[in-house]
Amino acid sequence: MPEPVKVAVLPKTTEPLTAVIKDAGAVITDLSKAQALIWTESSPAGFPSSLPEGIRWVQLKSAGVQQWITAGTVDERRQWTSAVGAYSLDVAEHAVGQLIACLRQFPLFARQTTWTKQENWKRVASLRGRRIAIVGAGSIGRACIPLLTAFGAEVVAVNRSGRDVEGAIRTLTSENLDEALGLADDAIIAGASTEQTRHLIGAGQLAQLGPDGFLVNIARGDLVDTDALVAALQSGGLGGAALDVTEPEPLPDNHPLWVLPNVLITPHVANPLRNMEPHFAAHAGENLRRFAAGEPLEAQIDLKRKY
Template sequence: MKQIVCLHSLTPEQIRQIEQAAPGFELIIKNKKELTPEQVQAAEIIIGWSKTIASHALQEDSQLKWVQTWSAGVDTLPLERLRDRGILLTNSSGVHAIPISESIFAMMLSFSRQMHIAVRHQLQKKWESDLKVPGQSTLGEINGKTLVIVGVGEIGRETARLAQAFGMKVIGVRRSDRPEPNVDRMYTMESLHEALGQADYIVNVLPLTDETHHMFDAAAWNAAQKGACFINAGRGPTVDTASLIDALRSGQISGAGLDVFEQEPLPADNPLWEMDQVIITPHVAGSNDRYTERVVDIFTENVKAYVAGQKPPRNLVDYERMY
């Protein structure tokens, strides 16, 4: 019998959901340490990925034909080897739209209302109504401010929808300047710096590719409107960390909400830890209690098509674009 190997825990209902969508397949659920090399090599479909199983999954006699990742990003996978083997690759794009957009707004509202400073005062039992930090004004509001979203995919669309509800002007930046609901104006990547010059808040939700590596560098910060806040919920290496620290120190960027970093965990001696104008979360913006449910829904739709001899209709990765 053909085999599907899933590296993540599933509920009995989710197991039934997959089994009903994939008749003729045996579903094996084990973590990477429990799987034998023989089970990895025999799998036609793998849900999830791990460097631990890569050598066995990509052997010449492996049965692997399709990988459904547990994450939206695929930059940590051996893309060239998967492509050369003709293996289908689908990601979990769309799973993160709600939790990440809500995390983005938690950070933006914190900067606007200086909640992060109030919490630090609370820990010191300090009653202080002046919450401003160097380079920032006192309490503000996001209504009427301009938000620039760089990378308008599923997460960017949901972020734009929420921004419109808060009365913000929304500018989008992506490969295509095709209009998008809830985005007032769309720029292509070639016009990134022009867009940044209009931003009160900059949200980065770009994937990591050769093109986007260190896209946010000294030139980008200098092009930004002075005093803009920057939020990174995309990929850490899209940002040149050293130049961001310089921009924060100079006040060119007044605050940074960072969920992802070039090096994770963020080293204890990194200056970002000590900056009052920085909010740090440990790569958890996309985490929530409905994650597995949403991944299984994506996989179920895809596997129904796969069983019928069709390509998976959702989130098929373009190896040339790397997303």
């Protein structure tokens, strides 16, 4: 019978995580004796400055790993996995909810203090029949597609490879981003934050959506040029925006995005706190099972692609 995998869990474990480790037949041990490390905070703060040679795999809690790569934490001496895929359904639900809220003019109506039906009713739109560009058709972007199509929308997917994405009427590469946005009514930004994707959405891309289009960002704030976004929203060049992430983040109290009537802001809460621990535990547990069986791990971090 093979020896159980020895796992260090830092800074501390949770009940769901302890349970899946036990179910996988592994044991929790000190870092110095471990073969694997599961890190249970979302940032590199407090992460060990060096890891024992025996650590062959590190599981991170965060889906976005740009800060980990920038900090030089991720190395090539062992396998590193992110939480990509663990939170996809919850975040996709939030993104589609935000888009519906924009189309139905919830941000505008929520700010009213008097009955404004006649002058604002004409702005209300339906998701049915619209075409949505999913910019970054990874796990979250793909999870958005069945939710959107269930409401009668069509999807144009954008990814690095251009390989067809299930459920999309068309898939384009990121090099053809402007074309994809030109084909769409609205866009959901769901891509990874890298040096190459910084300000991927600028004035030109927002202009492709136009005055009747809406932008939803549930990825990372730096994918969107905030100054260009504010200008488009103020001028009427873009119909509206829903942002769960911003640049800068947290968004300063006096920032113009707070007071624009066509903007909906949620403070980076697309992943419900009550679901985070069990979903991360399930993801880590599946990777632990794969690690023990010598199978490829899910959500492996690629240092060359930087995600």
